[in-house]
Every structure is written in C-alpha cells, then in structure tokens.
Amino acid sequence: MLCLVCKPTSLLHCDYPAKRKSMFRLLPCSSIKILLIMLSVNIFWLVRVYPPAHNTNAGQSVPQLKAEAMPGCPQNLEVVNKPLPLPKYSFEGALPVKNNNTISLTFDNIDLRYGRWDSQQMYKIKDFAVVGDQYAESSEASLICLATQSSVERLYSLPQVAENWRGPLSVALFSAGNEEYIVLRYFVTYLRLCFPNVKANATFHILVPREFDNLPTVQMDTVNIKNKYNCQYPERTLKALLKFRTAKTLEWRQKNTYPQNHMRNVARKGCQSKYVFLTDVDIIPSINSVVQLNHFFKTARCEGSCAYVIPTFEIDVRATFPRTKDTLIALIKKGLARPFHEKVFIYNQYATNFTRWLLSKRNETAVSVSHTVTNFEFLYEPFYIAIDKVPVHDERFTGYGFTRNSQVYEMYVAGYKFLVLSPVFTCHWGLQRKQARPAWREQQNNANRKKFDVFKSEIFARYKNDPHL
Numbered sequence: 001m002l003c004l005v006c007k008p009t010s011l012l013h014c015d016y017p018a019k020r021k022s023m024f025r026l027l028p029c030s031s032i033k034i035l036l037i038m039l040s041v042n043i044f045w046l047v048r049v050y051p052p053a054h055n056t057n058a059g060q061s062v063p064q065l066k067a068e069a070m071p072g073c074p075q076n077l078e079v080v081n082k083p084l085p086l087p088k089y090s091f092e093g094a095l096p097v098k099n100n101n102t103i104s105l106t107f108d109n110i111d112l113r114y115g116r117w118d119s120q121q122m123y124k125i126k127d128f129a130v131v132g133d134q135y136a137e138s139s140e141a142s143l144i145c146l147a148t149q150s151s152v153e154r155l156y157s158l159p160q161v162a163e164n165w166r167g168p169l170s171v172a173l174f175s176a177g178n179e180e181y182i183v184l185r186y187f188v189t190y191l192r193l194c195f196p197n198v199k200a201n202a203t204f205h206i207l208v209p210r211e212f213d214n215l216p217t218v219q220m221d222t223v224n225i226k227n228k229y230n231c232q233y234p235e236r237t238l239k240a241l242l243k244f245r246t247a248k249t250l251e252w253r254q255k256n257t258y259p260q261n262h263m264r265n266v267a268r269k270g271c272q273s274k275y276v277f278l279t280d281v282d283i284i285p286s287i288n289s290v291v292q293l294n295h296f297f298k299t300a301r302c303e304g305s306c307a308y309v310i311p312t313f314e315i316d317v318r319a320t321f322p323r324t325k326d327t328l329i330a331l332i333k334k335g336l337a338r339p340f341h342e343k344v345f346i347y348n349q350y351a352t353n354f355t356r357w358l359l360s361k362r363n364e365t366a367v368s369v370s371h372t373v374t375n376f377e378f379l380y381e382p383f384y385i386a387i388d389k390v391p392v393h394d395e396r397f398t399g400y401g402f403t404r405n406s407q408v409y410e411m412y413v414a415g416y417k418f419l420v421l422s423p424v425f426t427c428h429w430g431l432q433r434k435q436a437r438p439a440w441r442e443q444q445n446n447a448n449r450k451k452f453d454v455f456k457s458e459i460f461a462r463y464k465n466d467p468h469l
Ligand SMILES: *[C@@H]1O[C@H](CO)[C@@H](O)[C@H](O)[C@H]1NC(C)=O
Pocket: 100, 102
C-alpha cells in the first residue's frame, strides 16, 4: 500500500527534486507497483514539460487537486532557473522576523476587517494598501501607468515587468484567506526589498473574498523562511512561501472562480496617470517602453475614441528577452518567438495583423502608429493603452473565458478605433501548445458564454448598435 503515497495530491507543491527522490525510495515495492510508479512519474514529467495551455488571464491558475493544473507551479522550469540580474540593492538571505523586527512586513497598518465592498458584496477591497515610495511623483511625471492584477502564485513575474517598465504600476492582488495573505505580506516585502523599481513605483491593492475569515489562519511566527529569500530567484522564493497554504485554502481556490474583472477594475482605478495600460501580470513590456510611450503620448491626437494596441508575442523560455524590435524579429526568424496564442487560438490577436507590424521600418526608435485595425473580430483580445474612460470590465464574468474580450467587444460596439503601436511590444514567456482544456476551464467558459449572451444584448441596446459579428 506504500505506493499509494504517489497520489496526485502529494504533488501539489511541485517540489520536483525532493518528490522525485521520495518516489524512488518506494522502489522496494513489487514489480507491478514499480511499473505504476514509473508510469505516474512519467505522467508527472509529461505534465511538467508540457504544461496546460496557458490562458491570457494572469490570475486564472485555479488550484487543482489533480496534476493537470498545479497551483503555483511555474509554467517553465527554465524560467525558474534563469537568474535575474542581481539587483544593486541586494537583500542577503536575511528575513523579516517578528522577534527581531529589523524590517517590518508590508501591509502592517492594514485591517482587513473592513474595506470597500464590490457591487455584489462578495469582495472587500483595500485600495492603495502599499503605495510606491515615488508613486505620486512618478504618476505626475508619466502620462501612462501600467495596471495589472495577480493571484498570489503568479506574482513572481512582477520584478521583470517593473524592471522593463520603469514607470508607475498599479497592482491588484487577490488573497483568498489568511494563509495567502501571509504569503503576500512576505512576498511583497521581498519584492520591495529586492527590486528598487517595485519599491519606488509599484502601488498594491488587495481584494479578499467575504469568506476570508472562514479560511485557515496561520500564526506569523510559525512562518520561517530563513535563507529562502533570494533576489535573483523570485519564482523559487515564491514557491517556498506558497507551501504555507494548506489543502483547505487550495480547495477553496478550486471551488471559487478567480474574480479577474474585479481585479482589473481595481488596478485600473488605482492608476493616476492619463492613460492606462492594462495587462496580466505575466505580460512583460518591452524594455524602457514607458519613456518611448511618453514621447508618443505627449503629442498623440485622436479623432473620436482610440485604444492603442501593443502587440504581444510568446517567446521560447530558452531565449533572452529581446531588447529591441529587431532582436524580436531575429527570434521570430529562428522560431523562438511568435504572435501570442498563434497556435492555441489565433483569433485572440489576429486582428492586430502582425504581418503589417513586422513589415514596418527597421531601427525605429520613436513610437508611432504602425496601422489601424481594420478587421476587428469577435474574441479579439489585445492589450491596449487608453484613457481610462473605456468601459469597465463587467464583474459578472469571473473565472475563465469572456472576461477581457467581452470588454474589448464593448469598446468595438461603442465605436473605439484600435491603433497598433510600434516598435513597443510585450512578451509572454513560453511557446503555447494546443491541448485539451481541463474540465474546470470548460465549465467556467460555458458558464461565462451564457452570461455573454445577456451581456451582448445589453450592450447592443446601450449603444444602439449591432455590428453582426
Ligand atoms: C537583530 O538583527 C540585527 C541585524 O541582523 C543583529 O545585529 C542583532 O544582533 C539582532 N538582535 C537580536 C536580539 O537577535
């Protein structure tokens, strides 16, 4: 019966090296059992090497008790092991310990017993839970602010986003319960200590469910992460912290859909600049884009209502992040990069017309409009910059499917023009492969499709426009 230890739930924390060892320790089992183990090891590694098709929505990795969608598991091992450049201000393995409080944890003065309710009283919101040290000045100096949102297990992408962006960032964080909240407190502390641009320019907002207090509580003192902090490895650091979540919290996450549209609205409204660039947390902007974009928006004039699309590419985890559009083009030629979702769901970005974007002149430095989207398609889901008067993200959509593209669709019906900018771009790590959707995603997608029919008739009535797409 020893072999039953290999049940999928024991893989929940995706602690691969240790888990692999413990599996091999089971080898004295009978040969049939060995075969079974080898098979499950194989399946496990297959799932690890070919992770489930990633969705565009940063917070959507819903914890599953099956191996198919393990929470907090990095999509790509290579990314885990690729060190970030060591920050100038390095934080050498020390940790904020309660008894020797040399560094206090973030969200120190936040009382989660009260907060702003969402419209359905399902979530409490703490706007501006931690404000970047230079957020006010930075927001005044920049015409664009990046708004993003994340569940706790995906937050490791933020350092690279902040590193490339170098401007104001408004980040909405979801915390299912006390355990996730503790993880967030440690990890945001770590982010602020390790990454100067996070400390200076990132402002965090928190959203917690009404049931927050019914989820397990951990004592802060029991959280010992000594020597686990490493500024070069945010993903590893976060993974170590995520182990504090118990099965009960993970089960709650599995049963409850992630409120990504609530999160997007919170992040958007936390921006103080004229323009907002709403992304998901794993969408990495090209290097120094905020300076280039500020130049462009200083003189940008728009007839009517405009949204400025920043094209998104997926890049092979073995590649180095492209420093310029020309290096991105070189990666595409080598097959190490391609338009986001090209192989998984082409309509996601198709209307952007990458052919035209890639044809534009070489060695561009100044941002300009490459072309206007002429063939808008239903389910088009670009990341765009716009004045934050664009329609809100409808909070009836939660979980997977119809969350972002429904908002873009409303913009289209409302008469927005989509202008594609060059040479700025964004990247997502990992080439996506087409695979069967896990059952939970299919369910959430179907539930949202039904809501979408209602949504569609509402917006046709509101704008007196039915584009018959
Ligand atoms: C607290 O931490 C500081 C700096 O790491 C150290 O010098 C000091 O000895 C510590 N104090 C106690 C009481 O542990």
